[in-house]
Amino acid sequence: MRSKIFIALAVILFAAGELFAHGTGFKVSELKAVSLEFFYSTGEKMSYREAKVFSPKDSKFAIQSGRTDENGRFAFTPDSIGQWRVIVRDEEGHQCTAEINITEEQLANHGKNIINAQSDSPEGLELFIRALLGVSLIFNLALIIRRHHAH
């Protein structure tokens, strides 16, 4: 009888242990996430767009995927040094790639967010200059073809 009670108790304890093992929990992480903001060249935010994070170890398979928030923000927590890539794209083919270089110092210094992201698309004056350059190139090309044809 004693042995049966002992076995029953062991089973209950094991089951309880399993239950705890499948439970959930959370804690506020001490790691500092890299938070990025994505936007179009016009300044408009890239809201609710598909985002993928590629670690320096594997450039083919995303280790994290999701969507930007209403303000075009997306955050991830790097755990190794090297070049991290975050690609955000919309359904129309616009794509922004943020390349973040994580150094050993930055990884060790979780308390300070000192990472500088670079904008992928031109904006403001640079956008205007590039648009002007594009139109100029098209008309110059047409002029060259026309002269060549005339000769």
Next chain:
Amino acid sequence: MHISEGILSGGMLITGWAGSCAGLAIGLKKTDMNKITRTALLSSGFFLASLVNIKLGPSSTHLSLLAPMGLILGWGVFPAVFIALLLQALLFHFGGLLVLGANNFIMSISSLIIYILFGRLIRDSSNKILVTTLAFISGALAVIIAAFLVGLFLTLSDSNFINAAKLIVIAHVPLALIEGLVTSFIIAWLKKSAPEFLS
């Protein structure tokens, strides 16, 4: 409406480039070199139209002017769109160089279909209401055809894109209506002020 780099399969990239090269060859052969400035003007318009954002609820899109380009340039739309897309990829990072063939094929063929369907009707008609209506339909239809082709290229690359393809077509319906309005204004103005552009 540009497809991004790294999405299409190798087969669809090759298909896009093959269609694009064939269209470019015919387009360059059929383009009147004395009217190359017209091609440059429309190519510039297409190049800059991508910077005009239109708010559609929580999302936004940009003009394409596919129908006016097709109706004015005919086969010449292939080189005009190609140059504009190449510069958009290099200067604005829209689309990409590998996917340039597919993007050019999708947009140019949509314009060309509009030219074949409506070009002569619009050119020969003197009825203002009929011309405006046809121009509206051609503007809207060009966007829908292009969106459908984008969806088709995506689905043929990977069948998992089928839902995204459906969404792309649905999402472009409001833009189609806007493009229809813009096209009807442009064509009505050209018929009145510069009908030689449609000849």
